[in-house]
Amino acid sequence: MRRQTIIALAVAVVIGLVAVYLANSYWSARDAQADSAAQGTVRVAVASVPLDYGMPVTADKVRFASYPASSLPPGVYRTMNDLIPQGKARVALRPIQPNQLLLSSDLTGEGEHASIAALLPDGKRAASVRINDVSGVAGFIKPNDTVDVLITRQAIGENRDAQVTDVLLQNIRVIAMDQQSANKDAQPAVARVATLEVAPLDAQKLALGQQIGTLSLVLRKPGEEQNVAYVDTVSLEDLRFGAYGPPSSAARPAMAMAVAAPAAQAIRTAAPARPRPVRRAASASSRPRSPASDSVVVVRGTVTQNYEVRRNGQ
Template identity: 45%
Template sequence: MRGQGLIILGVAILIGLAAVFLAHNYLGRVEQRQATSPQGMVKVAVASAPLEFGTPITPDKVKLVDWPADSLPEGTFSSIPQLLPMNHTRVALRPMAANEPILRSKISGEGGRAAISAVLDPTKRAVAVRLGDVAGVGGFVLPGDVVDVLITRTPTNTTGNPGQITDVLLQKVRVIAIDQDASDNTDKPAIGKTATLEVSQVDAQKLALAQQVGQLSLALVNPAAETSPTVETVSTEDLRDGAYVGGYSDGAPRYQPPPLAYAPPTARAAVRKPPAPNPDLTVMVVRGTKDSSYEVGRYVGR
């Protein structure tokens, strides 16, 4: 029995040594392959916790992780001193999730602040417009939403008194901030007094003028919706149930309702045709061996 135990112990030791040798050999080959491969791993600075718009970036909110060099995003940082040189502060201009790489396009410059101008399209302008509780869609317009801008005003260049009218001022405009909140991760409705919109230079001028001549309202739009090539003017004469009738006219192209798929019953009624004139009757009179024909009119009462 003792001899058998020694044999089993010896076999176990040999198996263990073989396993250690194979593991060491495998790890050595992996290290050699990584050392010779140009597609190794590099250090990348990522957010260690979620970062909202305007959050100061400090060393405790950053960590370094290994990242494949062949799939490295543009604008990353390889060290914390590179991200925060000389302890200069930066702030987040875009919301970032935990473990998301910190990119130059998502943060401010050294010593910067959370400026709306940093996230603007280079060809656009940011314009703030005043809103009421109803005009702001009850607080459901949030940063990142797309809206149409409506203007309600009283025309001054028309004869008579058409009352107030409402026009579509701008279509599919992106909201970049509500009051002081510019985070597009916001999902809770909040009543705001101002909305900052991203528009072109000319549209910025329109918004500035529109706020002086009328009241602005926002209408939420599906981002996938298409803009209408023509817009209509609605006046107080159109405040009735049913289709738009175009009570206000300022010389602009009028609305043309689509053709009906079927004719209404009154249009389908057959039109009674006037009776055809009655042809004259021919009467033949025979006298002896001679006959004569006479045309006589039909009696109108028949």
């Protein structure tokens, strides 16, 4: 009996030691994983409230969150002193959403005010063009949209009185409409001036184009960056049916029927009526001479008989 008790105690001790070892291994792995995660994250400044263009970034609008150090973009702020040194607040250059990282490219310098110039990438210029409700796409163009710029001008050469339209610029970003550089609402608003982000040479083209012709903006699909490799000049000769080549094979039968039907009707209407045959009376010379005696024709069914009647005295 005593021997069995000793064996049971020994087994219990072994099981306890194994349980302690397993628990220690589990918690050690958890601690190591937590330490590794803590070493791979960095606390950086993010927006705690929505920030509009031109809004000062103060301490009550900022909080700090942990982000993986390997995936942080350049220009983050790791301390409040880096973000707001000595109380010199920075200003938002574009709309910033809550929990979005605060980057140096989205904010002005220390104590500076918001400026369109701060939004320009290196090598770009801001150029403004005059527009109206039609050339500005009825007010549906908003800041940060991309557009094509068309120019309508007089033709060059012999036919100087004719007008042509060319594609002047493609895939141009809109910086501001009038004095609004942020799309605060989705309601369309007609603007008189559009400010575009262009290269220096393109700014010269816009300046010259406004003097010699009329500029129009064409709204592009968001994210569509591919430019048309070949664009043509549109003239008055192109404002007619079939100016850009023959119709497709699928459209030819329907178009042929549509063209043939009114043409056939016009032919029927314009064609003179076919003359009916006219029976001319036989001339006196061609008529058979009546006999000297009178005759009577008697018709019985299909049988015709002539009876001669002599005149008196004959």
